[in-house]
Amino acid sequence: xxxxxxxxxxxxxxxxxxxxxxxxxxxxxxxxxxxxxxxxxxxxxxxxxxxxxxxxxxxxxxxxxxxxxxxxxxxxxxxxxxxxxxxxxxxxxxxxxxxxxxxxxxxxxxxxxxxxxxxxxxxxxxxxxxxxxxxxxxxxxxxxxxxxxxxxxxxxxxxxxxxxxxxxxxxxxxxxx
Numbered sequence: 001x002x003x004x005x006x007x008x009x010x011x012x013x014x015x016x017x018x019x020x021x022x023x024x025x026x027x028x029x030x031x032x033x034x035x036x037x038x039x040x041x042x043x044x045x046x047x048x049x050x051x052x053x054x055x056x057x058x059x060x061x062x063x064x065x066x067x068x069x070x071x072x073x074x075x076x077x078x079x080x081x082x083x084x085x086x087x088x089x090x091x092x093x094x095x096x097x098x099x100x101x102x103x104x105x106x107x108x109x110x111x112x113x114x115x116x117x118x119x120x121x122x123x124x125x126x127x128x129x130x131x132x133x134x135x136x137x138x139x140x141x142x143x144x145x146x147x148x149x150x151x152x153x154x155x156x157x158x159x160x161x162x163x164x165x166x167x168x169x170x171x172x173x174x175x176x177x
Contacts, residue, residue: 028049029045037087072121075121102155146169
């Protein structure tokens with residue numbers, strides 16, 4: 001976002017214009033480098049206030065985002081939303097080992113969906129997917145997590161994509177029983 005829009009004077013002017021037009025007013029959110037999800041929240045708020053920003057930029061003659069940039073924001077929000085949902089769930093007090101593999105699968109499923117044509121996001125989704133595969137490969141190969149997922153009546157084999165690993169986990173559980 002333009003530094004001009006983040007300045008106190010511009011921000012106050014934008015708020016005055018927003019109030020004068022009867023548009024919903026919310027404070028802008030700035031990105032915090034130590035917390036990845038602030039980028040998502042900043043983009044969501046920016047997109048939410050798109051109409052207000054366009055109105056204010058016309059009256060204040062400040063530079064704003066191009067249509068292509070607005071579209072990029074619109075298309076990246078759902079991708080980052082999945083990461084945010086999973087992060088919030090994993091950070092809760094109620095998460096169990098049985099949910100690790102299914103949550104990784106939720107992210108993988110979202111990343112495997114094709115990006116809108118011409119959005120420029122397919123490369124980003126591919127990069128996220130490659131990183132996810134590397135980062136979480138040990139989790140999906142974990143005997144404990146595989147067994148826990150298999151024993152959870154909500155999931156059973158639904159999230160165990162590798163049939164051989166699922167069968168090996170079943171066999172291991174039957175031997176231990």
